[in-house]
Amino acid sequence: MASPQTPQDSRFVRLARACNRHRWRTFFAWLAALIVIQAAAGAVGTKEVSNFRLPGTESQRAYDLLAEHFPAVKGDTDQLVYVAKGGKTLNDPQIKQAITDSIKKVEAFKEVANVAGPYGQGGRITKDDKIGVASLNYKTSTNDVDDQKVFSKIQDAAFTARSSSLEVEHGGPGAEAARFSDQGSGSGEFIGIALAAIVLMITFGSLVAAGLPLLATLLALGSALGLITFISHLVDTPDFATQLASLIGLGVGIDYALFVVTRFRAEVRGGMDRDRAIEKAIDTAGRTVMFAAITVVIALLGLLLLGLSFMHGVALGAAVAVLTVMFAALTIIPSLIGGSGRFFDGVLREFDRRGGYRFWGMKRRIPIPGREFRARREAKRVHRRAEGHGWERWTRGVQARPYLAAGLALVVLLGLAIPALSIRLGNSDAGVDPSGTTTRKAYDLIAQGFGAGTNGTFLTVVELPKKGDAAAAQAVADAIKKDPDITFVSTPAISPDGAVATISATPKTGPQDEATTNALKRVRDDIVPPVEKATGARVEIGGFTASTEDFSRVVAKKLPLFVGVVVLLSALLLLMVFRSLVIPVKAAIMNLLSIGAALGFVTLIFQEGHGASLIGVGTGPIESFVPVLMFAIVFGLSMDYEVFLMSRVHEEWVHTHDAHNAIARGLQTTGKVITAAASIMILVFASFALGDDRIIKLFGLGLASAVFFDAVIIRCLLVPAIMEILGRHAWYLPAWLDKRLPHLAIEPPEEREPVRPERVPDPV
Numbered sequence: 001m002a003s004p005q006t007p008q009d010s011r012f013v014r015l016a017r018a019c020n021r022h023r024w025r026t027f028f029a030w031l032a033a034l035i036v037i038q039a040a041a042g043a044v045g046t047k048e049v050s051n052f053r054l055p056g057t058e059s060q061r062a063y064d065l066l067a068e069h070f071p072a073v074k075g076d077t078d079q080l081v082y083v084a085k086g087g088k089t090l091n092d093p094q095i096k097q098a099i100t101d102s103i104k105k106v107e108a109f110k111e112v113a114n115v116a117g118p119y120g121q122g123g124r125i126t127k128d129d130k131i132g133v134a135s136l137n138y139k140t141s142t143n144d145v146d147d148q149k150v151f152s153k154i155q156d157a158a159f160t161a162r163s164s165s166l167e168v169e170h171g172g173p174g175a176e177a178a179r180f181s182d183q184g185s186g187s188g189e190f191i192g193i194a195l196a197a198i199v200l201m202i203t204f205g206s207l208v209a210a211g212l213p214l215l216a217t218l219l220a221l222g223s224a225l226g227l228i229t230f231i232s233h234l235v236d237t238p239d240f241a242t243q244l245a246s247l248i249g250l251g252v253g254i255d256y257a258l259f260v261v262t263r264f265r266a267e268v269r270g271g272m273d274r275d276r277a278i279e280k281a282i283d284t285a286g287r288t289v290m291f292a293a294i295t296v297v298i299a300l301l302g303l304l305l306l307g308l309s310f311m312h313g314v315a316l317g318a319a320v321a322v323l324t325v326m327f328a329a330l331t332i333i334p335s336l337i338g339g340s341g342r343f344f345d346g347v348l349r350e351f352d353r354r355g356g357y358r359f360w361g362m363k364r365r366i367p368i369p370g371r372e373f374r375a376r377r378e379a380k381r382v383h384r385r386a387e388g389h390g391w392e393r394w395t396r397g398v399q400a401r402p403y404l405a406a407g408l409a410l411v412v413l414l415g416l417a418i419p420a421l422s423i424r425l426g427n428s429d430a431g432v433d434p435s436g437t438t439t440r441k442a443y444d445l446i447a448q449g450f451g452a453g454t455n456g457t458f459l460t461v462v463e464l465p466k467k468g469d470a471a472a473a474q475a476v477a478d479a480i481k482k483d484p485d486i487t488f489v490s491t492p493a494i495s496p497d498g499a500v501a502t503i504s505a506t507p508k509t510g511p512q513d514e515a516t517t518n519a520l521k522r523v524r525d526d527i528v529p530p531v532e533k534a535t536g537a538r539v540e541i542g543g544f545t546a547s548t549e550d551f552s553r554v555v556a557k558k559l560p561l562f563v564g565v566v567v568l569l570s571a572l573l574l575l576m577v578f579r580s581l582v583i584p585v586k587a588a589i590m591n592l593l594s595i596g597a598a599l600g601f602v603t604l605i606f607q608e609g610h611g612a613s614l615i616g617v618g619t620g621p622i623e624s625f626v627p628v629l630m631f632a633i634v635f636g637l638s639m640d641y642e643v644f645l646m647s648r649v650h651e652e653w654v655h656t657h658d659a660h661n662a663i664a665r666g667l668q669t670t671g672k673v674i675t676a677a678a679s680i681m682i683l684v685f686a687s688f689a690l691g692d693d694r695i696i697k698l699f700g701l702g703l704a705s706a707v708f709f710d711a712v713i714i715r716c717l718l719v720p721a722i723m724e725i726l727g728r729h730a731w732y733l734p735a736w737l738d739k740r741l742p743h744l745a746i747e748p749p750e751e752r753e754p755v756r757p758e759r760v761p762d763p764v
Contacts, residue, residue, distance in 0.1 A: 009279075016282035016334045020275060023335035030219050030332055037226035046242070047232045054308070057550035058524070062461040062542030069495040070502065078136040078172030080106075080158050081442045082118060086165045089129035090118065095166050099134075102161035102168070106136060109154050111145055113137045124450060131449035142173040151178040155438070171430055171442030171455075179439060180693070192684035193218075196254050199683065203258075203676040209265070212336045213257030220328030221249045224321040228313075231320065237313025243696060244314060245321040247688050247703070248633060251681040252296065252640065253325030256289045258680070259644065260333045262673045278334045286330050291577065291744070292643040293326035295570050296636030302566040303632050306558045314629065322636075391671030395664040398717060399724040406721035409713050410593075416709070417596030419603040425555075425624045427548040429455060429511045432618030434692050447510065451487055456511025458520060459543040460503040462492065465536035470494060472535040473501035479531040480505050485519040511544045512620045520545050551624045563631065567592075570639055576744045577643075578650050580731045586722060587646075590714050591638035595631055597713075598706035602626075606698055615689055617697055626698055634706040637681070641715050644677075645670050649723070653731060663723040671716065678711030 009017075019026045054060045082099055084090050090099070096119070103115045116123050118132030125132040136158075142151065151174045162168045170178070193214065200210035228242055263285035267277035300322070303315035398405045430443035446454050460480065462473050473492035480503070481489045488506040495501065505523070509515040520541070528539045571584035578584075602622065604610045609619040649666030656662060685707065688700035723730050 010283055012283040012286050012330075013279045015330060016279040016286070017275075019331050019334040020278050020338040023339040026331055026335035027339065030223070030328070034219055034222045034226075037223050041226035041229035044229060044233065046229045047237065054547065054550050054554060057547075057554065058540050059542040059546040059550045062459060062540035062546070065461045065463060065500050065540060066459075066502070066542075069497055069500045076138045076140075076142045076173045078138070078170065078174040079442055079446065080115070080134040080136055081169040081171065081445045082132040082134070082161070083167040083169075083445060084130050084165065085167055088165050090125055090132045091129050092165070095163075098161040098163065098166060099132075102158050103134065105157040105160060106154055109150065109157070111138055111140075111150055112154065113139045126449040131445055133446060133450070136172070136174070138174065142177050145177075148177050148180075151175070154178070169438045169442035169445060171439050171446070175439045175442065176430075179433075179437060191690060192250060192687035195683035195687060196250075196680045199676060199679045200254075200258070203672075204261070204265075208340050209261060212261055212333060212340070213254045216257045216328045216332040216336065217250060217253030217325055219332060220253055220325040221246065221321065224249055224324040227320050227324070228317040231316050232313055235312040235316060236310045237317065238310050240693075240695060241314045241317045243688075244629070244699065245317040247685060247696075247699065248296075248318050249321030249325050251684045251703075251707075252293070252322055252637070253328065254680050254684070255640070255677040256293065256326055256329035257333050258677050259285045259289055259673060260329050261337070262676075264337060266669075275338070278337055282330060282334055288643055288647045289326055289329050291573070291647075292640040293322050295573060295639035295643065296322050296633075298569050298573075299566050299632045299636035299639070302562050302569075303628065305562045305565055306555065306628065308554065308625075311625070311628075315632075318633070392664055392668040394671070394716070395667045395720050398720045399660065399664065402721040402724040405717050406725065409718035409721065412713055413593045413597045413709065413718075417593070417600045419601075419608065420596055420599040422607075423599060423603045423627070424514060424607060424621045425548075425552045425627070426512055426517070426621030427544065427551075427623055428618070428620040428694055429544065431455070431510060431512065432620045432694055434616055437692075451506065451508065452510035452513070453487060453507035453516065456507070456516060456544045458486075458505040458507065458523065458541055458546065460505055461540045461542065462501045462503065463538040463540070464494075464499060464501060467498035468494060469535075469537075470501070472537045473503065475535050476501075476528075476531050476537060476539055477503050479527050480523055483519060483522055483527060485509070485515060486523075507545075511548075516545050517549060520549060548624060555624055555628055559628070562628065566632065566635060570635070573744070574639075574642070574646075576741050578646060578731075579733050579738060579741070581733055581737075582726060582730045583646060586719075586730075587639065587642045590642070590718065591635050591710075593718075594638050594706050594710040594714055595634045597709045598630065598634060598702050599627060601705045602698055602702045605701065606694075615697060615701070616692075617694055623695055623698065626695070626702070629699070630702050630706070633703060634710075637703070637707060638710045638714075641674060641678070641710055644674055645715055645719065659726075659728045659730060660724065663720050667716070667720055674711055674715060678707050681707045 080103075082090055082095075084092065084095060088095060090096065099117065099119075103117050106112055107115050114137050116135040116137070118125050118134050123132065123134050136154075138145075145151070154174065155170050155178045158170055159168050197210060197214055200213060201207065204210050224245065225242060228237070228245055231237060232241075260281050264277050264281035267280045268274060272280065297319045300315050300319045303311045430439045431447075433440040433443070443455055458480075460476065462476050464472055470492065473494065477489050477492055480486055485508050486505050487508050488504075490504040492501040492503050507516045507519045509519075524541055528541070531537070532539055567588050571588055574584040574587055575581065605612050605615070606617065607619060607622055612619050645666060648670050649662050652662035652665045653659065682704045685700050685704035689697040689704075691697065
């Protein structure tokens with residue numbers, strides 16, 4: 001039975017007691033919520049966006065003009081690439097007939113506006129008649145199509161022209177949608193769950209104890225993903241928001257449940273009654289989990305400050321996932337622990353320190369002759385391991401040489417962060433897709449036949465000074481031709497209403513090359529302004545490269561505000577909890593170090609190519625939004641470990657007022673669980689790198705490396721060294737500020753202030 005309620009019981013104790021007392025109602029309430037939410041989500045469907053708008057930018061103005069004056073071309077465009085084989089050419093009658101028949105099949109789909117074949121206007125064929133390209137124009141954005149599987153059917157229709165003498169490949173946004181639709185999803189999640197289960201089994205040595213965090217997290221995460229479906233109807237939500245929320249929710253959810261379960265086992269091993277231990281675990285570890293989740297949510301919601309509408313769904317979806325798994329750790333875990341009974345220990349016999357064993361249900365111990373000495377020795381070994389003596393010795397070693405430890409950690413972190421100084425932001429194109437995919441083949445064939453720049457032309461939209469002014473449009477085209485890095489400029493096409501003209505300019509290099517970005521800047525800054533002044537026309541340049549450059553500028557403009565607000569709010573929370581000016585500053589610096597090291601690590605792999613072949617990814621620029629998202633996620637996760645560690649250190653500090661022993665005891669009691677939690681999160685994040693999506697690979701490896709650097713180098717080496725160097729001054733807080741700051745209880749009242757601590761003197 002749960003322990004009786006007392007007037008001093010906190011809300012956390014009462015919540016744990018209620019969930020334990022009504023354990024099965026709690027569990028089935030969560031199960032019912034999961035079923036209802038998923039059923040409702042399946043009925044309404046997910047509304048995703050991929051045509052990300054950038055209000056106020058030049059590329060967005062170009063697209064808006066196109067949508068207004070060229071309604072027929074407002075949809076996305078794919079490329080169908082044809083290659084004649086076996087000594088034949090594309091003008092062979094049989095090949096020509098096969099291409100024509102397949103195009104008719106493609107045009108029969110209601111989502112397709114038209115297909116400009118390789119033989120007519122809008123198509124292209126190389127001089128040797130070996131490679132041809134057809135333009136497949138959709139009526140709308142590919143992401144506005146409800147059934148994404150239709151793109152696989154369109155692709156299959158185009159591939160009916162394939163034969164021993166004709167190769168057909170498919171590139172563009174529709175091809176990418178078909179690729180991801182065919183490959184499916186979820187493999188990363190299942191692999192991550194399996195690896196997490198192995199770590200939990202090693203940590204707890206019990207199948208039941210290992211299963212509880214997994215079960216609680218999966219129930220909560222399933223509900224959270226259903227809620228994201230509803231969020232997608234309220235704010236713009238990109239297609240990767242759900243997978244990103246799964247990645248974050250799975251990692252932190254298992255960690256939160258792990259901390260609660262670990263605290264419960266520690267209290268039971270200390271001789272506490274099981275029901276009281278459940279309440280104690282929620283009242284201590286549960287508070288820490290809630291505060292840690294709040295810091296993660298603050299970091300994620302900071303993305304709203306960027307002013308990018310499509311980031312809203314990402315931020316809200318990930319925040320909902322974190323809050324849901326946090327609430328599950330506070331409610332499902334107490335009910336499952338109470339319901340599992342003695343099966344929680346996961347063994348059929350219980351070791352007795354006095355020697356021998358006793359079976360469940362037996363009142364008397366069964367002595368085993370000749371084993372009493374070994375039993376006592378084994379009991380001592382188990383006891384020492386449970387008490388974390390290995391972590392204590394490690395901490396004492398770091399404290400004995402704090403300057404050496406801190407210097408070594410800083411050298412490693414700063415060395416890893418150096419490559420981030422040369423990070424080049426942009427958007428990777430199909431040239432980094434896995435070898436053998438039709439999108440990669442189409443990209444390579446277009447580059448081979450028409451030049452790499454054909455894959456990323458500059459879409460120039462000219463708002464004419466007067467309707468039908470073809471001379472002004474031609475003047476713009478002639479000016480752009482003068483740039484040495486532009487190889488081809490199309491004849492201006494006048495809109496049906498005569499208000500605007502479009503010009504396609506092809507650079508020498510591919511979309512993700514730095515030379516292409518430089519060419520874009522020259523056209524925009526040096527070539528266009530004089531011709532605008534001379535003709536009275538207004539020129540806007542869009543396209544893949546232009547959109548990427550504009551996005552980078554928008555992010556760079558808002559980044560200082562985003563980083564400043566997130567760091568300031570997190571620091572204020574730490575200040576109110578730990579009553580120290582130094583701890584929040586230290587935490588912010590440590591977290592920025594882990595983020596810098598992680599960004600340097602992914603730059604080495606994904607941009608510089610070191611080890612890229614091992615994970616099957618091509619090299620190119622780092623996606624413009626990745627550093628922003630990584631900052632939000634990594635900063636929040638780093639705060640998790642800061643809170644988990646420093647809450648125990650703070651608990652020891654207010655009890656003993658001994659700074660030296662507080663950090664040793666804090667790491668001794670949390671070292672094992674932080675290591676296990678970090679291992680789980682690393683494996684979960686790294687498992688997402690097994691898929692084909694380069695962005696998810698980048699996120700997976702980036703987050704896994706950040707957690708490793710934070711949990712191993714920072715929490716286990718740099719933090720104890722810095723805390724030892726600072727000593728009592730780490731807890732400095734002016735008396736006047738202490739009186740004015742509100743108190744946030746991260747520890748139960750009876751543990752938070754057993755004695756009135758002295759005020760730390762001002763540092764000399």
